[in-house]
Amino acid sequence: MTEPLLRVRDLKTYFVTEHGSGTARAVDGVSFDLHAGETLGLVGESGCGKTVTSLSVLRLIPEPPGHIRPGSFIEFAGRNLLTLAPRELRAIRGNQIAMIFQEPMTSLNPVFTVGYQIAEAAIVHQRLSRRAARTRAIEMLKLVGIPDPAQGVDHYPHQMSGGMRQRVMIAMALVCHPKVLIADEPTTALDVTIQAQILELLERLQAELGMAIMLITHDLGVVAGSADRVVVMYAGQVVEQAPTPELFARPLHPYTEGLLASVPRLDAPPARARGRLHGIPGQVPAASDWPGGCRFHPRCPYAWDRCRDEEPPLLDAGAGEPGTHTVRCWLLTEPQRRTARAPLP
Amino acid sequence: MNVWNWLAVGGAAVLALVVVAEIRRRTGARASGRRFFRHPTAAPAVFVLAFFVTVALAAPLVTPYQPYFQIDIARLANHPPSTQNPLGTDPLSRDVWSRLVYGARISLGIGAIAMLVAVTTGVVVGGVAGYFRRWVDATLMRLVDVGLAMPRMFMLLMVVALWEHVPLAVLVLLIGLTGWFGTSRLVRAEVLSVREREFVAAARALGAEPGRVIFRHVLPNAAAPIIVSAALGIGNVMLLEAGLSFLGLGVPSPAPSWGNMIADGFPKMAVAPWCATFPGLAISLVVMALNAVGDALRDALDPRKETA
Amino acid sequence: MAAWLVRRLAASIAIVWAVVTLTFLIVHLAHGSPCGQPDGLPVSPAICADLTRRFGLDKPISTQYYKYLGALLHGDLGWSIALQRPVAAALAEALPNTFALALTALILDFALGVALGVYQAARERRFGDIALGNVALFVNSMPTFWLVLCPQVHAFSCVADFAWHLTLPALTLGLVGAAGTARYQRAAMLEVVRQDFVRTARAKGLRERRVLLRHALRNALLPLITLFGLTFPFLLTGAVLVETVFAWPGMGRLAVTAILQRDYPIVTAAALVASVMVVLGNLLADALYGVADPRIRVRAT
Numbered sequence: 003m004t005e006p007l008l009r010v011r012d013l014k015t016y017f018v019t020e021h022g023s024g025t026a027r028a029v030d031g032v033s034f035d036l037h038a039g040e041t042l043g044l045v046g047e048s049g050c051g052k053t054v055t056s057l058s059v060l061r062l063i064p065e066p067p068g069h070i071r072p073g074s075f076i077e078f079a080g081r082n083l084l085t086l087a088p089r090e091l092r093a094i095r096g097n098q099i100a101m102i103f104q105e106p107m108t109s110l111n112p113v114f115t116v117g118y119q120i121a122e123a124a125i126v127h128q129r130l131s132r133r134a135a136r137t138r139a140i141e142m143l144k145l146v147g148i149p150d151p152a153q154g155v156d157h158y159p160h161q162m163s164g165g166m167r168q169r170v171m172i173a174m175a176l177v178c179h180p181k182v183l184i185a186d187e188p189t190t191a192l193d194v195t196i197q198a199q200i201l202e203l204l205e206r207l208q209a210e211l212g213m214a215i216m217l218i219t220h221d222l223g224v225v226a227g228s229a230d231r232v233v234v235m236y237a238g239q240v241v242e243q244a245p246t247p248e249l250f251a252r253p254l255h256p257y258t259e260g261l262l263a264s265v266p267r268l269d270a271p272p273a274r275a276r277g278r279l280h281g282i283p284g285q286v287p288a289a290s291d292w293p294g295g296c297r298f299h300p301r302c303p304y305a306w307d308r309c310r311d312e313e314p315p316l317l318d319a320g321a322g323e324p325g326t327h328t329v330r331c332w333l334l335t336e337p338q339r340r341t342a343r344a345p346l347p
Numbered sequence: 348m349n350v351w352n353w354l355a356v357g358g359a360a361v362l363a364l365v366v367v368a369e370i371r372r373r374t375g376a377r378a379s380g381r382r383f384f385r386h387p388t389a390a391p392a393v394f395v396l397a398f399f400v401t402v403a404l405a406a407p408l409v410t411p412y413q414p415y416f417q418i419d420i421a422r423l424a425n426h427p428p429s430t431q432n433p434l435g436t437d438p439l440s441r442d443v444w445s446r447l448v449y450g451a452r453i454s455l456g457i458g459a460i461a462m463l464v465a466v467t468t469g470v471v472v473g474g475v476a477g478y479f480r481r482w483v484d485a486t487l488m489r490l491v492d493v494g495l496a497m498p499r500m501f502m503l504l505m506v507v508a509l510w511e512h513v514p515l516a517v518l519v520l521l522i523g524l525t526g527w528f529g530t531s532r533l534v535r536a537e538v539l540s541v542r543e544r545e546f547v548a549a550a551r552a553l554g555a556e557p558g559r560v561i562f563r564h565v566l567p568n569a570a571a572p573i574i575v576s577a578a579l580g581i582g583n584v585m586l587l588e589a590g591l592s593f594l595g596l597g598v599p600s601p602a603p604s605w606g607n608m609i610a611d612g613f614p615k616m617a618v619a620p621w622c623a624t625f626p627g628l629a630i631s632l633v634v635m636a637l638n639a640v641g642d643a644l645r646d647a648l649d650p651r652k653e654t655a
Numbered sequence: 656m657a658a659w660l661v662r663r664l665a666a667s668i669a670i671v672w673a674v675v676t677l678t679f680l681i682v683h684l685a686h687g688s689p690c691g692q693p694d695g696l697p698v699s700p701a702i703c704a705d706l707t708r709r710f711g712l713d714k715p716i717s718t719q720y721y722k723y724l725g726a727l728l729h730g731d732l733g734w735s736i737a738l739q740r741p742v743a744a745a746l747a748e749a750l751p752n753t754f755a756l757a758l759t760a761l762i763l764d765f766a767l768g769v770a771l772g773v774y775q776a777a778r779e780r781r782f783g784d785i786a787l788g789n790v791a792l793f794v795n796s797m798p799t800f801w802l803v804l805c806p807q808v809h810a811f812s813c814v815a816d817f818a819w820h821l822t823l824p825a826l827t828l829g830l831v832g833a834a835g836t837a838r839y840q841r842a843a844m845l846e847v848v849r850q851d852f853v854r855t856a857r858a859k860g861l862r863e864r865r866v867l868l869r870h871a872l873r874n875a876l877l878p879l880i881t882l883f884g885l886t887f888p889f890l891l892t893g894a895v896l897v898e899t900v901f902a903w904p905g906m907g908r909l910a911v912t913a914i915l916q917r918d919y920p921i922v923t924a925a926a927l928v929a930s931v932m933v934v935l936g937n938l939l940a941d942a943l944y945g946v947a948d949p950r951i952r953v954r955a956t
């Protein structure tokens with residue numbers, strides 16, 4: 003296999019909570035790779051640390067209250083982003099790694115035209131003139147499918163709908179042709195028809211521009227259509243990681259099983275409200291208060307004593323090369339227990 | 348100043364410390380209380396306020412003289428601070444510390460009472476406007492527009508100067524009655540927004556009287572901004588009083604309001620700077636404390652932070 | 656847009672009218688006449704009676720009021736009893752002085768206030784922020800006239816130079832104003848830097864300076880416009896106390912002197928000017944919002 007473009011190792015991002023009385027371990031030892039040109043799905047329920055993971059990559063965590071623990075490691079194109087000087091970091095942000103945020107309504111600056119906001123990264127990184135920047139902004143608007151881009155370039159964010167703003171966000175992220183695009187739930191805030199359009203757009207742009215995409219979502223259905231590989235997160239940790247077909251064919255972690263059970267199917271009414279999985283009983287615990295042992299054990303239908311006492315490491319599921327499919331679950335060592343109990347409904 | 352006076356002052360300081368500690372203990376369980384005291388100036392500000400209030404209430408205990416008493420005009424006029432007169436004496440050989448303490452009664456009292464008048468009026472007017480809406484609202488809000496368009500200092504000066512011998516009570520009332528416009532807008536906005544919410548409709552559907560429903564929900568909701576603006580408003584009133592007195596149109600002269608003391612000491616600045624400096628310092632300190640408390644309260648009572 | 660403007664203007668005129676009427680009432684219902692007051696003009700009873708008749712002060716108040724309004728509509732502000740000259744002339748002399756003072760103070764106020772507020776917000780809860788915050792709070796809590804006692808400068812009155820004369824009152828007003836503005840600006844900045852679009856700006860790879868001074872500040876200046884709308888009339892009406900302390904011949908001092916001398920025409924004219932300034936401040940603030948905030952710009956057109 004080729005060298006990954008982005009390599010995250012043992013990422014720990016903690017938040018000191020309001021009165022300094024506790025620490026929220028929002029991301030707690032996450033590792034994954036992102037290869038050039040591929041799409042990696044990052045999946046998990048609300049609050050499991052997806053956004054914090056992606057913000058950590060660009061070092062956008064608000065400090066305080068947050069901080070990335072020493073020992074964490076994020077390597078991009080051979081350089082550790084966590085030790086980069088601010089100047090070098092800026093040269094990567096928006097230029098080599100770009101990000102689309104979860105909230106299209108508030109992520110645009112209300113007092114600047116969308117054209118300016120799209121072109122700004124190009125002005126800064128590529129020293130574009132004002133006029134060239136404007137032309138570039140119009141091109142980008144055309145690229146992301148905004149009708150009448152020559153006019154739209156002078157519009158302000160509040161004059162646009164949510165779907166249009168998300169397109170603007172995408173245009174803004176892609177203006178410098180980054181190698182990596184982090185898309186944090188790019189469709190969650192939008193309604194269903196527009197969701198599909200945005201996902202298609204991302205896929206088309208990836209084919210055209212050849213970047214790697216880290217697609218964050220809580221919806222395995224989204225991932226099924228677009229991702230090459232999937233990383234499933236729970237309680238600040240990676241619990242399963244596999245190529246998409248493998249994961250859908252052979253989900254090994256009980257949490258993944260639950261997620262799959264709650265994916266809406268065309269022939270059945272949706273069993274899932276936004277961000278909450280009804281296929282899995284219970285709720286994600288607070289990040290300041292992860293359960294001991296396996297963090298999933300209070301909600302896991304298979305849990306036994308060992309799960310309560312010992313935290314499982316990421317184990318290899320033995321599909322293809324080592325590391326192709328990994329799972330954080332003791333069931334891998336005692337597979338007979340899976341059949342002992344009925345799986346999730 | 349004798350030993351007992353010093354002890355009483357010390358006692359007042361200790362009492363103020365106890366007040367701070369007690370408030371901190373009682374509110375410590377709530378997030379809003381912790382947010383309040385997280386402001387570095389909040390605790391010192393509460394201390395300053397508690398100290399001045401205590402000292403003002405216990406004025407006869409902490410002062411060696413009556414505020415009008417001229418100790419010895421021949422030998423003790425314009426005397427610099429000493430152990431006997433810790434803040435010096437003024438040109439009439441009156442003890443500045445004693446006047447300052449009795450002045451606290453006047454200045455703080457004016458601030459508090461005028462603010463009470465202003466807040467009450469503002470709440471009533473705003474509530475009435477928001478409740479009756481239509482022409483009542485329109486009329487009252489135009490009145491508020493006019494009120495806000497009047498320069499407050501100027502109007503007060505005018506009334507006080509043109510009507511001779513305005514008694515202190517009337518002055519306080521006037522200050523209060525020219526200070527409610529902002530509050531009424533605040534309350535009105537809150538009433539209108541509460542009206543829009545579902546639970547009012549629900550309560551009304553159940554036959555509850557809308558006025559009761561609204562007021563039961565409005566006051567708690569509007570309380571935070573009202574309290575904050577009241578804290579800031581007291582300071583404002585004190586500065587206003589000082590300004591009026593400085594122009595000779597505030598509290599009638601022999602009375603030791605802090606504004607008066609500055610005005611009296613102003614011409615003697617070169618000979619006896621302590622006469623005007625200490626009352627000015629006192630005003631600044633108290634107003635600063637009120638501002639700091641207002642800031643901290645704003646943070647503590649911010650409903651948006653309630654979930655954090 | 657046109658309808659909006661007409662409505663605004665009508666409301667403004669109504670406010671000015673109301674303030675003038677109220678002032679008129681306060682002045683004329685008050686006891687006493689322009690002469691024979693302890694701090695008024697020392698005039699003999701005969702002249703006083705003559706004056707009273709000449710100025711129509713013996714007529715019923717309604718008659719006086721209509722006469723006054725009529726004259727006002729013709730641009731006639733009346734005749735100052737104490738100054739023995741047209742009110743308009745007295746105002747024409749005082750207003751430019753107040754303008755000079757107010758403008759200097761306004762510039763200092765907002766330039767310094769915004770700069771300090773932004774600096775403090777950028778260094779939130781660090782030493783620079785806390786130190787400046789406490790200084791600003793203290794300056795903001797001082798009685799303005801007391802502030803000027805500290806340097807103790809009476810000597811300046813012998814320096815005839817206008818600019819030097821202007822410096823101290825403008826400095827006083829500007830610094831006190833800046834202390835308030837800084838507190839306001841700091842809060843506004845801190846509110847803005849928490850918002851999502853600031854993170855977006857950082858994600859683009861912009862320098863922190865550009866993030867703060869362009870993306871955050873542009874938004875944090877919006878609430879400051881309201882403050883400007885309030886400060887503007889306060890300064891242009893003549894900061895009464897500062898003008899008095901520094902013997903600055905502006906509107907504030909003119910008004911106070913007139914009040915003390917029961918010079919009614921000047922008092923009412925000063926109230927008129929004050930209310931016009933308030934209304935003007937409001938209009939100016941609205942116009943500024945229209946220019947600075949695209950969300951409002953679109954709605955207004």
Ligand SMILES: Nc1ncnc2c1ncn2[C@@H]1O[C@H](COP(=O)(O)OP(=O)(O)OP(=O)(O)O)[C@@H](O)[C@H]1O
Pocket residue numbers: 017018019026028029046047048049050051052053054055064067068104220277288289290
């Ligand atoms: N600014 C912050 N201050 C304190 N805690 C934070 C902060 N940001 C995130 N956290 C903590 O990190 C946890 C994970 O948050 P994160 O936003 O990464 O979840 P997510 O997986 O993106 O969820 P969602 O699907 O809702 O976007 C949260 O539960 C919260 O406790």
Ligand code: SF4
Pocket residue numbers: 255256257296297298299300302303304305306309314330331332333
């Ligand atoms: S380790 Fe145990 S509790 Fe955790 S997921 Fe596996 S079976 Fe469930």
Ligand SMILES: [Mg+2]
Pocket residue numbers: 052053054104186187
């Ligand atoms: Mg998220």
